[in-house]
Amino acid sequence: MKKKSLLVYGLSAMCLSFALPGPVAAVSNESCMECHSDDSLERDASTGHLASLFVDIEKFNASVHNFDEESCVGCHNAIEELDWDSDVPHPVDMPNPDCAECHDETVPAWAGSVHAEADITCYDCHNYHAPVQLAGRQTVAMMREAVWGKCHDAGASHDWLPQKEVHFRTGQCTVCHAPEDGSHVIFRLYDVTENRFLSCNEIMTGLQISGSFMANFDTDGDGVISPAEFQDFGEKLRERRFTTDIRAELN
Incomplete structure (x- = not known):
């Protein structure tokens, strides 16, 4: 009797296994x-x-x-x-x-x-069927090709920007257009005769000024160096006969 019960149970389980639908296979x-x-x-x-x-x-x-x-x-x-x-x-x-x-x-x-x-x-x-893998910092030129070139004509809208193609090859859109991203530009003075960067102390000593850089050149006190204030800084460098150029680094 016990064997018969086990046989019936086994057959019932087999029938159920065929009757119940299995899991739907993922669509490949x-x-x-x-x-x-x-x-x-x-x-x-x-x-x-x-x-x-x-x-x-x-x-x-x-x-x-x-x-x-x-x-x-x-x-x-x-x-x-x-x-x-x-x-x-x-x-x-x-x-x-x-x-x-x-x-x-x-x-x-x-x-x-x-x-x-x-x-x-x-x-x-973004083409979600083929999103481009972008590693590290993306220059304007890279992003123009990969993402936003179909809407934004950076060449036409940045005619005001001096050496715009240099900016496009080395700069990032987010530095100017998304400051909350945390990216920013660091300007450093490079002495072309000595082939080295100048320290802040050397710059301040050479300009014969004391205090902080911002205190001397942020004349309107808004915490930002405007183009006019930056131009004034360049004029003072020329007056003091600095043999430097200004180089920008992204950070």
Whole structure:
């Protein structure tokens, strides 16, 4: 009797294992590329314009999302499974990816920016299918190529800036346009005859002034050296016959 009960229990368990659905397998990137590798794939966006649905897999493979092993459905998480019997194997109307799910520090900063006020989203600037890996400090030239060149014409809007291409090759947008980022420029005097930087004490002694630099040259007391105040500093260097040029370093 005991053996019979065990046999019935075992058969029941086997039947249940076949009857109950197993976990839905994750949708692979390869499955998505069955359709999205077609560069002619597009749809009507809400604006009435055609929106390309093509994903360049080579660019995606070289992106930080791929390096971080992010899957398509990791961002497009409204897709739980694919129905290949339908014309479109997943929901047609889906919410945009929520970048805040991963970028929880960056998105709040964006929320208080002029980009947010203008309703410019993350993916208006960043190609989330192929976000570029940018390491270290990014110069204006690098960012123009990678991110914001399609909206901002830095060349036209910075005609007032002396030696603007030098600034673009070496400077960062955030130094001027996002001071809260903490980046700033340090100006140092380089003696071209002695091939060395001058110390603060040497500069103050050579100019025959005492006290702090800001006390002498921040004439309006606002805590910032304006272009006019900086020009006045340069004039005093020439008056005292300094054989120096001014070199800038990012910090």
